[in-house]
Amino acid sequence: MDINSLVQPHLARIKTYTPVDPPEILAKRAGIPEDQVIKLNGNENQYGPSPKAVAAIANAALHVYPDPAQRSIRSALAEYTGLGVEHIVAGAGSDELIDLLFRLFVSIGDTVIDSDPTFGMYDFGARLAGANIALVPRDDRFDVDIVGVVSAAREHDAKLVFIASPNNPTGNLTPENDVRELLSAGLIVVVDEAYYEFCGVTMAGLVPEFENLVVLRTMSKWAGLAGLRIGYGLMSPTLAQRIMDIKSPYNVNIAAEAALVASLGDTEELLGRVQKIVVERDRVMELLEATSGVIPWPSSGNFILCRFDSGRTGEIYDGLAARGIFVRRFSTERLHDTFRISIGSPPQNDALIATMRSLLEGGS
Ligand SMILES: Cc1ncc(COP(=O)(O)O)c(C=O)c1O
Structure with missing residues (x-):
């Protein structure tokens, strides 16, 4: 029996998502101890979790199933977001909610609009769902082509569009007027605000007004x-x-539930750290602007997209990795001369910039 022949055809031939590897694997790759790895490829938070979240996890009743109705999560989030509990659903990462939205709205053979370049999970979700993807490229400034999206939606009878704002990996926001235009065109618009706290710009206020709007957030x-x-x-x-x-x-x-509730009880500390990351992002931006051969793209998130005009992107990326500094590259044609750096701690960022400069100058 060929077990592969029993797998659904669109899943048997799926092009899978390229994820980032954990620090121990990166350390092996670079041949260095794990604590020397500078991991700037996952837009993670170098400060780690709130100590209150860590304490709450230690006390969580791990032998008991979590609340399927998510009561404590939803009520803590209601207080944090200002929306009622009936507007809120939690998932195992916003990735799970992306998947659930596909399950809810997309059948095999449907078309989904992708505003490329953007977060790869929308494209992956569409492929998992057996959907066709209508690519509507962002413009030269990486803004969403609103007219293009609406016309592609009409042409292909597409109902779902994902707008990451700030966009990953380009860092730019989509203005409220653009979101309103998409909503008025009757599309289900998913505004992915994974980086909301780094910019303070949100479409959450539109949620009570539009039944076809979903705002995604993450912890x-x-x-x-x-x-x-x-x-x-x-x-x-x-x-x-x-x-x-x-x-x-x-x-x-249940550990995630406990950590979310505790984190939302420690927002002053956590948002203080966010502010430090924003200040650090702006410092790194200035350093990149002062580095010849790199064109950094302004960002409202905790990352910066860097373009190299020398055709040496792969070489710089490999050179950084060989020295234990890991950034994120992309396989698409439009981003082939770029990589994205996540904002790390000041010493990590200094090491990144110094190594990048030395590699660009041709040093070793
Ligand atoms: C735009 C965007 N949405 C969603 C996610 C995933 O978030 P989560 O960790 O909640 O699944 C990311 C992670 O990089 C992201 O960049």
């Missing part, structure tokens, strides 16, 4: 909980109920 970035996998969505009560109905009952584990 991975600002709250330093990427390893726990917890994110949430803000949407109309009808849609929130639909997602509650189809999610697996215990999708958010």
Whole structure:
């Protein structure tokens, strides 16, 4: 029997997502101890989680299933976001909510719009769902081509569009007027605000007004909980109920639940760290601007996209990796001469810049 022949055809031939490896694997690759790895490839938070979250996890009742109705999570998030609990659903990372939105709205053969370049999970989710992808490239400034998206949606009868704002990996925001235009065109618009706390710009205020708007957020970035996998969505009560109905009952584990509630009780500390990361991002931006051969793209997130005009992107990337500094490269044609750096601690960023400069000058 060929077991492969029994797999759904669109999944058997899937082009999979390229994830980032954990520090121990990166350390082996560079041949250095793990504590010397400078991991700037996952937009993680170098400050780690709130100490209150760590204490809450230590006290969590790990032998008990978590609350399938997510009561304590939703009520803590209601206080944090200002929206009622009926608007809120949590997932095992916002990645899970992306997947659930595909399950809810997309059938095999449907078309999904992708505003390239953007976060790769939308394209991956569409492929998992067996959907076709209509690529509507962002413009020269990486802004979403709103007219193009609406016309592609009409042409292909597409209903779902994801807008990351700030966009990963380009760092730019999508203005509210553009989001309103997409909403008015009748599309289900998912505004992915994974980096909201780094810029303070949100479409959450539009959620009570538009049934076709979903705002996604995560605890991975600002709250330093990427390893726990917890994110949430803000949407109309009808849609929130639909997602509650189809999610697996215990999708958010009890440690993540405890950590989210504790983190939302420690926002002053966590948002203070976010501010430090923003200040550091601006410092790194200035250093990059002063480095010849690199063109950094202004960012509202905790990362910066760098373009190299020398055709030496691969060489610089490899040179950094050989010295234990890991950044994120992309396989798409449009980003082939770029990589994205996540903002690390000041010494990590200084090491990155110094190594980059030496590699660009042809040193070793
Ligand atoms: C735009 C965007 N959305 C979602 C995610 C994933 O978030 P989570 O860790 O909550 O799954 C990321 C992570 O890099 C991201 O950049």
